[in-house]
Each structure stands twice: as C-alpha cells, then as structure tokens.
Amino acid sequence: xxxxxxxxxxxxxxxxxxxxxxxxxxxxxxxxxxSNRVKxxxxxxxxxxxxxxxTGNSVRIGITGVPGVGKSTFIESFGLNxxxxxxxxxxxxIDPTSQISxxxxxxxxTRMEKLSVNPNAYIRPSASGEALGGVxxxxxxxxxxxxxxxxxxxxxxxxxxxxxxxxxFGMVDFFLLLMLAGAGDExxxxxxxxxxxxxxxxxxxxxxxxxxxxxxxxxxxQSALHLMPPKPSGWTPSVTTCSAIENHGISKIWGLxxxxxxNLESKGLFTDFRxxxxxxxxxxxxxxxxxxSFMQHAAVRDSIHTIERQVRSGSLAANAAxxxxxxxxxxxxx
Numbered sequence: 123x124x125x126x127x128x129x130x131x132x133x134x135x136x137x138x139x140x141x142x143x144x145x146x147x148x149x150x151x152x153x154x155x156x157s158n159r160v161k162x163x164x165x166x167x168x169x170x171x172x173x174x175x176x177t178g179n180s181v182r183i184g185i186t187g188v189p190g191v192g193k194s195t196f197i198e199s200f201g202l203n204x205x206x207x208x209x210x211x212x213x214x215x216i217d218p219t220s221q222i223s224x225x226x227x228x229x230x231x232t233r234m235e236k237l238s239v240n241p242n243a244y245i246r247p248s249a250s251g252e253a254l255g256g257v258x259x260x261x262x263x264x265x266x267x268x269x270x271x272x273x274x275x276x277x278x279x280x281x282x283x284x285x286x287x288x289x290x291f292g293m294v295d296f297f298l299l300l301m302l303a304g305a306g307d308e309x310x311x312x313x314x315x316x317x318x319x320x321x322x323x324x325x326x327x328x329x330x331x332x333x334x335x336x337x338x339x340x341x342x343x344q345s346a347l348h349l350m351p352p353k354p355s356g357w358t359p360s361v362t363t364c365s366a367i368e369n370h371g372i373s374k375i376w377g378l379x380x381x382x383x384x385n386l387e388s389k390g391l392f393t394d395f396r397x398x399x400x401x402x403x404x405x406x407x408x409x410x411x412x413x414x415s416f417m418q419h420a421a422v423r424d425s426i427h428t429i430e431r432q433v434r435s436g437s438l439a440a441n442a443a444x445x446x447x448x449x450x451x452x453x454x455x456x
Contacts, residue, residue, distance in 0.1 A: 133165055137172050143271045145244055152246055155263040158414075170263055173270040178396065180212075180269045183379065184290040186280040186316070187300030192326045192366060193279055194233040196300060199366035201237045203373055204275060210242040211275040212268035214261060244273065262293055262403050291319045292402035295386075295395070296379045299323045303332060303339035303363075317343075318350050321359055322378050328363035328371065336363045355395075357385050421450040 136154065139147025155166040187193050194215070201211050213234070237243045246264065261278060268276050280290050291297050299320040317323075323343050328336035343361045352358075360378065364371030386392040416422060429447060432438035 129161075129165060133168050133172070136165075136169050140169075140173060140267055140270050141176060145271075148244070148267060148271050149246065151267050152248075152260075152264045155260045155267070156248060166260075166263065170266060173267065177266045177269040180273055181275045181379065181383070182265065182294040182296070183275065183277045184280065184287075184294035184297045185277060185300065186287050186290065186298075187326075188302065191300045191302050193300055195366045196324070196326055196364070196372075197277060197279060198234040198237040199369055199372050200375065201234075201243055201277070202240070203369070204376065205240055205242045207376075209274045210272070211277060212244040212246065212265075212271070212273040213237070213277045213279065214264055214268070215245060215247045215279045216261065216281055244268065244271075261290070262406075265293065287316055287319060289406065292406070293399060295392075296321045296382050298375070298379075300326050301339065301343065302326060303328070303335040317346065320347075321353075321357065321382055322375065323347070323359065323361040324371070324375055325361065325363045327365060327367075329365035329368050333363075339363075355386055355389065355391050357382055416447075416451055419451050421453075422447050425450060 136147060136151045140151050151166075151169060154162050154169065157163065157166070185193060185197060197213060197215075201213065204211055234245060238245050246268075248261070248264070265276050265278065278290050278294060280287055287297075297319050299316060299322070301323055303325050325336045325339050325343070340361045340363050347359050347361065350359075362371055362374055362378065364375060366372065383392065386395055417426075426447060429438065429443045433440050433443045
C-alpha cells in the first residue's frame, strides 16, 4: 500500500528542485512525467498542477526538417548565439525510436558538444516511441517543467521523418522548418501541410559551393509560400538562408522569431494564441488518456493479441475487431 505522506514529500522535492532550477531534479521530473507507471503518472499530474502558475514566460520554438538537414548543428549554433545575448535555453530533442528494436539513439548531447556543456543550456533527449511527428505524449509537460525552471527559451526538435508535425505546431509560438538546397525536388518532396504550418523556413548549409543553390531554393520556397492560404494573424512567413558552421544568418532567424511575436502582440493575439495552445493540450490529453485507459483495460489487454492475429490472418475484419474490443472495454471489468 502506497504511503500518501511519502508521495507528498517526493512531490515537494520535485517542485522545489524544478523551481530552483536544479538540473538533476529537472531531469528526474521529466522522467517522472514520461513514465507509464500509474504511481508516477499520479505524482506527475500533481506536480504539473503545482508548477503551472510559474510557466508561460518562455519563447517556445519548434524546429523540424528533413533528415540530414543539420537540425542538431543548427540548434547548437542558434543556441550559442542566444546565450551570447544573455538568454538561457532548454532543448527538448526527440529521438526516433526504432520500429524493429524499439530502442532510441539518444545521441543529441554528443551531437551538440559545445551547447551541452554550457551552463546556460539544458539538453534533454527523449524517445519518440509511437508518437506521431516524433513528439512524445509528454513533451508539453516537459516544456512546462523547463519553463518553471526559469529558461528563457524552450526549443522542441522533432524527428522530421515526414509524419504529422501537428502536435509540435500546437505547442509552440514559432514553427521553424529547416530545408536543404540542392537535394532535388525540394518543393515536391515537402508536404504541403508542413509548409502551411511553418512560420519561417531556413535553408541550411548555405556556405561554400552551396551558396548559389541555397539562394535559388530560398526564392523557390518564398514563391511557394505565396500560394499558401494566409495565416489568421496576417503573418507572412519568410525564407532565409543560413550556415551553422560559419555562423551566418543565424541571428537573423532570432530576429524573425521576435518580429513574429511582436506581430501577434501588437494585434492583441498572443494571449489568445497561448490559450489555444492550452486547449490543444487539453484535447490531446483526452485522446492520450482514453487510449491509455483502453489499452490498460484487463479484458482488452487479455484479448488484443488474439484479435490482432485474427486481423492479420484475414479471418476477422478490422472494423469488427475494433468494435469487439470496444465492447469489451465498455462491458468488462477494468
């Protein structure tokens, strides 16, 4: 039987540590919110409720892009520039989970060697698991914990493997899409939906022999953006080029992010924008909790593998199988 007083002491420990900016306790708190254990989930829910009033003061930036675009290199250069301006930042990097071994690489700290040892930066890798868009089901809570710990900027890096990036878009103030020039079929290979969500596009690796190609890609993407429906805020996304290695064009992107926020605030839209993020979080958590409750149900858990085999063999239609499991969920003991 769990000890309620011990649980309160543990939550107090997490709350005090996070609010004081203790990196070790912050990491432990993020591990807590990412845990699937019922006890940890209960504690995480209380912890998030306690620190919620201390959140919302950071700039939230989502960064995505095709594999090989240099997201980690860009984030390191971008982060070091922000630190030089006196900012502190947390980077939540979402590593792809292997669909074969279910293991994740978690190598972002080795790919951001300078940023990872900077005292004004915090890098937290997490495994994406089954989450769409490479965003864990608890990325929002991790972001809130980082805000409560006092970071000025929170960056969320997604896998960028062509899946839906809607989740991270609903979490951040500015959604940055990184693209490569000279890779061939840039426009055709990029999903229209991701371009519609982007608040800005940066063509990376614009250095050496790649400068002319980068400028051509910039013009092509800028033209393509004009064909996209206008954003409700009236913001017109722009395309820029940058080189993380040469530290060229990086500060311009931070200026673009500030310009975007100023645009929202000048129209009185920023507060509403954040409220919509909260509503999106609420709706996503309904989906997550329903799915979690369903998969943890005793009758469903006992039957799902048998039913999956029947669906795989073709002896049972998927629709009928789903209905059968839902019926078990509604009628059987939990």
